[in-house]
Amino acid sequence: MNKALEHQIALEQGEIRHVGVMDLGSNTARLVVYAFEPHTTYKLTDQVRQRVRLAEGLGENQRLQPAPIERAVETLNLFRSLCQASRVPHIIAVATSAVRDAQNQGEFLRQVKRRTRLDLRVLSGTEEAYYGFLGVTNTLDVRNGLMFDLGGGSIQITRVAGRKVTHSVSLPLGVVRMTEQFMPANPPTRKQVAALRDDVSGQFGQLDWLPADRDADAGALVGMGGTARALAKLDQESRRYPLERIHGYVLTLERLDALIDRMSGLDTRGLLAMPGMNADRVDVILPGALVVRELMRLSGYNCITVSGAGLREGVFFTEFLKGARSPVIPDVRSFSIENTSRQYGAWNDHARHVRKLALELFDQLRELHGYGAWEREILGAAALLHDIGYAISFFDHDEHSQYLILNSDLSAYTHRELAMLGLMARYHRKGEVACGAMCDLLEKDDERRVSVMAAMLRLSEYLERGRRQAVRQLTCNIGAAEIVIAARTRGDASIELWEAGRNTGLLESVFNRSIRLVKE
């Protein structure tokens, strides 16, 4: 019985679980639903959001007001109804800064319990920061750096070293608060902007761990929360970015400054006309951008890696990894690949054997390509994913694999890496590598890099044409004008040697040598 089927049966028999995570923020309430097999695989299956503006009027006397309370209870009830409809047995509901800071918190929680039967758990600032850290650490390949989660009520900032939290703080600098306090209307005056900046930098200035230690690996600055996602979206729209993907997007200081400049002169109507602008966020986007800008200035990073995953995902991961030694996935890159490959029923002996052969070629042809550990890992990942497009159709399955690579949850790979993986899958059977729209994501020499690796992948794929592991091992002998590749076989390998023999062209052209395939 194949793995995909086992997985599917596990799901039906209840080994696959469902969990709903609700998050009641100062501005927005959100529900995400995941299907998962503990420690092995997960998939988001539903998501819904509603702007509740729970913090409305909170500033005056630090009490949640009746109308926002009504909206919150109604929304939580709707979310609960959706979970029930979807037969999601387990719901985790958390609340953040608005509820945390409310004088009437106890009363509110009792009302929620009575009217929705939900046990709303109020997160401390430290907990909120920690879950955000978990959401990022399990979905981005970041070992060191600074993470922030800018919400409606507060910002959480966390310093991370070796995938562990070393410092964290929660400050009441959320975008709704900052907007109400400093910028009630668009466009703001210079004085208003300066006042906001002063306030923010005064508070950030207290944190002596904010700038990266000069002697250590500064790592990355990672941004979570609606503001970071909205800024990424606006920036992508302004440059016709070739991927529709926020998670992993890198927003540079230069581009953020340009965005702030552009927004600073616009009234609400002007802001609404910006491509990619979310109407719900139009009044808070500029104050949010200014908070982020101050954080960059004081911490010394020159770009932000935007994370689509944060608090809710972090809460989910504690469920997903319950019983493990740590709620941190040990190797988030290989987990990414396996999770995606399983999803398309492609986690099988064929894919693993193509990887084995491709890596044998990579290692033995190293003097010709000169690539290192990074390229080797990318080649292995491409080998594991090359056939996922079969899930759509045999025809053009190479193109479908590319589409799926660019649109699946391969969260730990950078956009550049995704572009490379997609192209390698796209050209694993035929054609000359042409980067097309992906060029914008690639760096110098990447087209060559992709061609070389696609060539090795292609030969390996045809050497495994029968999907039966008939070609056991390869030995390459590099000459000045020819590469002899000896294949040790087991049983009938005729279709493999025939197909490999008629598909050596790309490898010949990238190494400028003829290829002679012999049976060992």
Next chain:
Amino acid sequence: MNKALEHQIALEQGEIRHVGVMDLGSNTARLVVYAFEPHTTYKLTDQVRQRVRLAEGLGENQRLQPAPIERAVETLNLFRSLCQASRVPHIIAVATSAVRDAQNQGEFLRQVKRRTRLDLRVLSGTEEAYYGFLGVTNTLDVRNGLMFDLGGGSIQITRVAGRKVTHSVSLPLGVVRMTEQFMPANPPTRKQVAALRDDVSGQFGQLDWLPADRDADAGALVGMGGTARALAKLDQESRRYPLERIHGYVLTLERLDALIDRMSGLDTRGLLAMPGMNADRVDVILPGALVVRELMRLSGYNCITVSGAGLREGVFFTEFLKGARSPVIPDVRSFSIENTSRQYGAWNDHARHVRKLALELFDQLRELHGYGAWEREILGAAALLHDIGYAISFFDHDEHSQYLILNSDLSAYTHRELAMLGLMARYHRKGEVACGAMCDLLEKDDERRVSVMAAMLRLSEYLERGRRQAVRQLTCNIGAAEIVIAARTRGDASIELWEAGRNTGLLESVFNRSIRLVKE
């Protein structure tokens, strides 16, 4: 247990079968492999081709020559090896005109049997035509018309009325033969072109059933075989066609004439430089185009619908439908939808209920849209397919559904219909309909048509937000400024009414009326 799982288990337990169909033609040998559950669902899982040129030298003494025989036996052995590797237990191997016409047929078949253990079945011209008819009839929505299958050695022509063969013939006008006989080099002289035309029209002229009966529905002219596919591909490349899909492509007489004009002046190098040209076919493409052109002239059709399915698929369908009353699928359109929907695990109560609600809206709002049976069927099909993109990711699943609709085996729908289905799925959750690249496939008013139907689909989808069939029935009351939609519900339908209530915008805009949703 869900249907997708049942299907998958059936596959593992052997209810899903595999069959390989080999076809040894005069020019090319091909293998296709299908996985199928008899009478229910099928999917192509592998395909391989090799140019064997079996007919080489056949003209002289009507005997298959030693070298081509060697190539054929080798190729059949490779194909058999691939079937064994893929654990395909059942292989059907057929041969067409070259073997049919060979004086040494018996000797060849014995040699094939001895050296490959394959029982090669030689098809008569009538059988070949019939299997082609089956391949087309089960994959295109064509009731009446003329079908041709132009191969290397022969052309089969079949007249069809009411999805039944009324006449068929096999003539030795295959492209390899015509090339050898009339056009040994490119470009041909005018005299050579005229000689080929004379010969072809002389032979076609004998068929009194070739022109459509003036009193009957002329239906469509359907083209099968490598030449028809190659012409479609060349034409698509020359006009930047938005779909990568040959099956169902409509090639007009005007465009075929332009293509012939263009090719008539080119030598082999010039032909090879044409975008979309297949090098294996470069010497036979113009003679092939001229044969097709004569057939159009004498039969009176002004366009060809190209079929990607033909002989091999026809042979497959006799296996797929074994035991059924007829090897013809009764309703090829609904079969198309169900087959695709099952493939993505989306053939479920939710999709069917969304269709039910959407059709209730369609029927009750008919005075506002004025659409008929065709649009109704398209709306129902879009409802059944709207969620197939879930198989990729929850995020952007509307866009993924469109991608899958355009790239799956929805063979019985026209390209225009596929564009409409894709757009309706794309806009089933949000956004204003924008046809984009699909515009080229649509006709006047189709954008409006798609908007109206997407609006009805969208409301139905949100009324089925909990996927629990909580909204049972809809009653619409149309006023001058308002449409009141009363929903009869069962149990908790709060999430459904809430989500539907906040997603009425598109329906309001297409009918220029406000929508009031009430609980009945």
